[in-house]
Amino acid sequence: MRFLRMIKKIMSSDQKQNKYHSLDQKGMGVLTGTLYEDFNQIKQLFTGAEDFAYRELQINSTCFAIILFLDGLVDIERIELHVIDPLVRQAEKLLQKSKAEINHIKAVLSSAQISEGDTFEQIIDQILSGGTVVLINGCPKALIISEQSWEQRSVEEPLTEAVVLGPREGFTENIRTNVSLIRRRLKTTKLKFEFMKIGNLSQTEVAITYLDNIAEFSIVDEVRSRLKQINIDAIEDSGYILELIEDHPYSVFPQVVQTERPDRVVGNLLEGRIGIIVDNSPFALIVPVTFFQMMNSPEDYYGRFIMTSFIRFIRYLFLLIALLFPAIYIAVTTFHHELMPTNLIFSVAASREKVPFPAVIEVLLMEITFEALREAGLRLPRPIGSTVSIVGALVIGQAAVEAGIVSAPLVIVVSTTGIASFMFPNYAFTGAIRLLRFIMMFLAANLGFYGILLGVFFIVAHLVQLRSFGVPYLAPLAPFNFNNLKDILIRAPWWKMNERPEQTGKRNLKRLGPRNRKY
Template sequence: MGLRRKMRGLNFKKEDFKGHEQLESEREQNAYRETLSRHLFENEAVLKSTFTDCPDVIFRSFLIGNKTKALLIYTEGLANIEEIDKNVLSPLMQQETASLPDIQAILEQKLSVSKVKPITDTMQAVQEISSGNPVILIDQQLQGITVGLAKWEKRAIEEPMAESVVRGPRDGFTETLSVNISLLRRKIKSPDLKMKSLVVGRYSQTQIVYMYIEGVVDQQLLEEVHNRLNRIDIDGVLESGYIEEFIEDNPFSPFPQILNTERPDVAASSLLEGRVAILVDGTPFVLIAPTTLYSLFQASEDYYQRFMIGTLIRWLRYLFLLIALLLPSTYVAILTYHQEMLPTTLLLSMAKSREQVPFPALVEAIIMEITFEAIREAGIRLPKQVGSAVSIVGALVIGQAAVSSGLVSAPMVMVVAITGVASFAIPRYNASTAIRMLRFPMIVAAGTLGLLGIMLGILTIIVHLNTIRSFGVPYLSPMAPMKGAEMKDVLIRAPWWSLKKRTRLTGYSNTNRQSEGQKPNPQKGTE
């Protein structure tokens, strides 16, 4: 009974779960795993002591065939009560038997539930009950039965608000892992779509599934993903952001090294390129690894519009990137050190607008940028009914009042506004946040060294980007190192019939993504 007392507080240790060396894992886990007893009252005592002060865990005693004692344990609110009554309790209680019921016979003949399996130890029973699956224990049996009747409230499938498109699928991931897996299965129906699961979190017991296409993904990448996920040891995982910070290559870089998305089509297209999708139960955000800088500035709609439109929009997006990063710092540098670069008329106009401003351009820019970021953050955190109104009205009122009072100049307000609009054109929110963070040191560099400071800042960013890797893949690939054949999907969006080769990430297996001669040719006809 000593081992039974250890389980009462459910104070699981690192060794209780997956993610460690096999020999150590087996040795440590066996210390906390106890096989079920033949005596039902002993198993009931252990589980009741484990679930002390858990009134939502229901222990339902009943008789199988009016003869054999049995116990049903389930979590109220996580289990389907109607199905339990209909397909579990009713057939077992009405069973006519003259001998001890056999576990295998019950599994095969009595339970009309598709997902059932035997369990042999108390730890398995605790995990299944906590996950919402009812557990049946029978007197004089060394095995129990877990029934897949978990059911809880879940959100309907909706279009992701942060990744909306004009043309494209309208479905999005939800917080339910099984639903997210089915959405990807719907996109990729091949049996080569494989998945592996593990549990992370001592208390949260969060299920994580990583998916890949066998024959397309590189095995070294797959092993690296598996190793990084396996070594995570934390008390709880509530969102995929927890996992992202544990598995990224350079945690001190402002640039995201793992792509996250709420769109099944984006995840499916990444899988077709040989990437790995990491799904975390309880969040609609799926992680994609590895990723590159250019992937962060590509939207799914680029591939649904005609290639000329997709290329134009991509060029505009890169232009907006430069504006979001460099416009305020360039404005500060020119006003502070390089007034000769401006036409005389424009210089006189700006000088007139700054006559009453008591601050230098550097301080003025920092004040306005901080104010704009505060308004943006307030608009996000406020209730939806008033958030947009506060953002728009706040920006107009504060901007007009600041100009009227002489605290800032009108050109500075316009520069900050254009910069803010340009940052919204970046399709990935985490990439937009990185650019917003880098904007402040660029402004400081411009205010102290002028255009020389801007060039030093740009060089520093480029050098930093060249040092980053995402699961071994260079962050600036395929531009650095240069891979000419893959440049068709970087600065431009080439037509689909010309994208013959798959992007090479860490390996070179299965690089052909389509047959030869796919270019439309009405004169050729069909054979």
């Protein structure tokens, strides 16, 4: 009999645990109004969580309450000042009621944000998000108080996007701070934020932001739909979402922009694009994007248009150098000697006389070494990272030339290519060019200039068929739109750029009034 009782006790315990497990997974169930029954169910879900804290209070002779929160996510001093102290001090007024009602209790609390919840799902979600929950005996609703407080990084200058001109504020890991950085720059009721939670376990808060009078509703609906379809355990950074919402995930070209700069997000919102802000990530996402947007920097709009246009020309020139220069070197030295001047070909031949490898192996050795030095510089502590990468490149390059492993002209080619790859404002776009460079090198090694032309043809064909949330990647060149060419290869003066890009802002094309320049 004793054994049977033990078995029955174990089975009932398992059923109870299964009940709570089901509750935790499905989020089903509503508060019963019986204080300790509701409290025990919530407490059971937090079994083993030593940061789960609660405080029992007696409001009057017939009414009891329990305050629930997670230590470390709330401001204890504010909880005592705005919740516990008012309940204790106002108890005499509540004694006049035989039964304290939730509205009477809400009236005496001095917290700025107070809401109500009647399901376990709401309560658990609020506790995990740093909220404070007050359960009241005899009331089938709970009070949810926002008194969150946790350690966070202050607003600093962006680390991955160097600022030359313009604001020096960068996003932080706190979504509320990031929202405020955008809201402060656009003081309009047309700026909208839609919040949702993604991640079955992390429940990461994600915000979609757009300008209601500019953004295309179809694009906003598509962004909202793709985010809601994400089914994953946890979202640790915006990079998780980036990969899950791209139109062409197998393309080397990024179709979503990651940025640390609030001013860049605001500039794109004004052109009809949509921003995605992820809690715990200092990188916001911008969609849809185009090839030319990857080549533009926020500083392009803060300086004078003449200098900006010149810099853009240099940027596109070095795009070709970063992609094709090593491949051209391989093609010329292997197949097309006649394309070089006589003096130059003699000089290159003399420098390669002691090199035991063909040109393609020579270039691969130097390019892979340069990539390794670049990554090593990123992983090392910041004060010595750049020094090690620069000194390492100089020492290895000089030693390799003296040892006869590579030729001196190749060091110039690889160095120029490396410098060119640092000119692009978008890091993900730089990675695409670096990867395609190796493909172009292999084509040049096998087919010479014909291989290079074939590679360029396939790259352009691929870019033409790419889409970012339905917007052509090469817009406004393909499809061609003459009016939008003012902000592509050059930047026209502001008084000439009076229309937004038609692909994203056609609902409200005009962004400058008439006669902005009257002199």
